[in-house]
Amino acid sequence: MIVFNPDRCVGCYACQVACKVERGLPAGACGITVLSYESLDGGGERRVHYRALLCHHCADAPCVRICPVRAVTRDKNGIISVASEKCIGCRLCSLSCPHSIPSFNDRQQMTKCNLCIERIEAGLKPACVAGCPVAALEIEAPREISVRKRRGLLRKRCCL
Amino acid sequence: MRPEKKERMLILGAGAAGLSAADAIRSVNPDSPVTIVSGEKGLPYARMALPYYISGKIPVKGIFTGMRRDFSGRKIEYIPGDPAVGLDTHRQKVLLRSGLALEYGKLLVATGSVPEYPDMLAGLDAPGICNLWTLKDALQIKRRIEHGGAIAVWGAGFVAFMAAKALAMHGRKVYLICRANRILRRVLDEGAAGLMEHALSEKGVVCLKDTNVEHIGVLKGGKKHIVLDGGRELAVDVLIVALGTRPNTGFLHETPLAGKKGLEVDEYLGTRIPGIYAAGDLALVRDCVTGERIAHALWSAAVREGRGAGLNMAGDRHQCDLSLLMNVIDLGGYGAVSVGHPLLANNTEVYQFADKAGKAYRRLVFQDRRLIGAIIVGRCTDTGFFPALIRGVPELTQARKQKILRFPWNIAPALLGL
Ligand SMILES: Cc1cc2nc3c(=O)[nH]c(=O)nc-3n(C[C@H](O)[C@H](O)[C@H](O)COP(=O)(O)OP(=O)(O)OC[C@H]3O[C@@H](n4cnc5c(N)ncnc54)[C@H](O)[C@@H]3O)c2cc1C
Ligand code: SF4
Ligand code: SF4
Numbered sequence: 001m002i003v004f005n006p007d008r009c010v011g012c013y014a015c016q017v018a019c020k021v022e023r024g025l026p027a028g029a030c031g032i033t034v035l036s037y038e039s040l041d042g043g044g045e046r047r048v049h050y051r052a053l054l055c056h057h058c059a060d061a062p063c064v065r066i067c068p069v070r071a072v073t074r075d076k077n078g079i080i081s082v083a084s085e086k087c088i089g090c091r092l093c094s095l096s097c098p099h100s101i102p103s104f105n106d107r108q109q110m111t112k113c114n115l116c117i118e119r120i121e122a123g124l125k126p127a128c129v130a131g132c133p134v135a136a137l138e139i140e141a142p143r144e145i146s147v148r149k150r151r152g153l154l155r156k157r158c159c160l
Numbered sequence: 161m162r163p164e165k166k167e168r169m170l171i172l173g174a175g176a177a178g179l180s181a182a183d184a185i186r187s188v189n190p191d192s193p194v195t196i197v198s199g200e201k202g203l204p205y206a207r208m209a210l211p212y213y214i215s216g217k218i219p220v221k222g223i224f225t226g227m228r229r230d231f232s233g234r235k236i237e238y239i240p241g242d243p244a245v246g247l248d249t250h251r252q253k254v255l256l257r258s259g260l261a262l263e264y265g266k267l268l269v270a271t272g273s274v275p276e277y278p279d280m281l282a283g284l285d286a287p288g289i290c291n292l293w294t295l296k297d298a299l300q301i302k303r304r305i306e307h308g309g310a311i312a313v314w315g316a317g318f319v320a321f322m323a324a325k326a327l328a329m330h331g332r333k334v335y336l337i338c339r340a341n342r343i344l345r346r347v348l349d350e351g352a353a354g355l356m357e358h359a360l361s362e363k364g365v366v367c368l369k370d371t372n373v374e375h376i377g378v379l380k381g382g383k384k385h386i387v388l389d390g391g392r393e394l395a396v397d398v399l400i401v402a403l404g405t406r407p408n409t410g411f412l413h414e415t416p417l418a419g420k421k422g423l424e425v426d427e428y429l430g431t432r433i434p435g436i437y438a439a440g441d442l443a444l445v446r447d448c449v450t451g452e453r454i455a456h457a458l459w460s461a462a463v464r465e466g467r468g469a470g471l472n473m474a475g476d477r478h479q480c481d482l483s484l485l486m487n488v489i490d491l492g493g494y495g496a497v498s499v500g501h502p503l504l505a506n507n508t509e510v511y512q513f514a515d516k517a518g519k520a521y522r523r524l525v526f527q528d529r530r531l532i533g534a535i536i537v538g539r540c541t542d543t544g545f546f547p548a549l550i551r552g553v554p555e556l557t558q559a560r561k562q563k564i565l566r567f568p569w570n571i572a573p574a575l576l577g578l
Pocket of ligand 3: 068
């Protein structure tokens, strides 16, 4: 899965652009969402914070379980992806996902991060990771991370 | 040793709840004998996908939820087209219509609900008057409107809305006959229902509100003649009756399980008879906001309960009550989501927000610090956060509540601690 390092992020949204271009997604749909917020620190200086909403490719994914037409599936590597053409657009996956990840294309069919599986198979990094100019995103193969380590990583660097 | 048949996990119903129970049993117990019985012939399918088949969004093969090889590959016995007609709780046996008697060790009743059919239609067995509940109904509707035609949908609840939307998306003229003064009145407030009615009318649906049906007849040539109160008359090719549902428990009438509203279950989805569980549309499960025992009749609830019941049948102790209401009303990208109890009126604080263009609207309802219900209309990216919030995880702090109220159009930043 993809891990986000908020201390490195500069809020340029290059990852979102790269994802949209790679997957040909319309406005409103994206595999990664960067959120930003400004606050004042102790010395009165303005600070900007970033968080990324990224699919966790959950071990026991609620989106897979709930899909009434079995359009969302897990592959042997643990990657959760959707066959958009099968989707009816009921949005139950987006309501069941704890991170509100699923988004919808112009035909109201679900799209989500599939870790750019075709790029990975060709030896490339996912588009968002490759597009980030400051290496705030990293890819870790889910099968190489034990569940415990994964939780540790998530707590350290990720969004929730 | 007990006979093997007594170890059989028997699931009545191959819908959302029944199939998720089978998945759950298999996830912890790869070998126990599992049998699924369905009242309908053929492969199991998703009821809620039927409107999308009618509208042409997916082909008929897209609605099926299990293939024969999925069952045989996982050593699950599937018996279609043979509904249960009786249950002997002492001998632990279920009697099927064919005469087959199946013994069980654990039993899950997941036979869903059945649509109401008004007395007015008794004896009027005319083709083209039907519910939208089974694949047979959907095939009939699709065939009859293949080359055009007008349709009346009687009812204005969720299934009625889905039927009207599907047919309008298919380019047909639709009349929605609504007894109340707004559609979807159990899940939407007046503001949201008004926006949805407007969006429906743009798709060609005529919403006839505060209207009742006085008489239905069949004209020469097969058209249905509907007389409404106030004297208006409609002549349509298809009449879809969608006036609500009741639990499908007819075959339990001689057991202590049968109740008018459904089957009462504890927090582990067990009924009052040990070894018998219930899940899905007929199970009376505690609501996560009100605590009331209620049958939610939702796909999401059926999947959740089916899974919980399956795990418990396999020997786990999985607490699985606290069901959450959630309805998605989508009209091709513009729509509404209703989660929890946005219309509850006691001890609640109600906040309403509307955008200048009059297209987006939010209603957030709190009981003290806890969000207990929300209606969200218009495009949004944060709907996924509402279910957990209404379930009460994470618990809202006063500061986060204030932040949500200050930035109500996207609650994600407030929840992510930004
Ligand atoms: C048109 C339509 C649209 C819908 N849209 C939505 C939606 O968008 N979102 C949502 O949350 N919900 C929706 N629903 C509701 C949702 O489909 C149901 O809540 C859900 O299917 C309930 O699951 P269940 O397993 O309890 O019952 P069902 O899925 O109805 O399954 C019941 C099973 O029991 C079998 N059965 C019946 N009687 C017997 C018997 N005597 N013996 C053995 N087997 C029997 C049936 O053949 C069937 O396999 C919709 C429903 C309809 C009809
Ligand atoms: S979409 Fe959501 S539920 Fe599904 S795998 Fe990704 S994070 Fe998990
Ligand atoms: S929106 Fe599509 S992918 Fe999501 S649950 Fe519904 S059918 Fe499945």
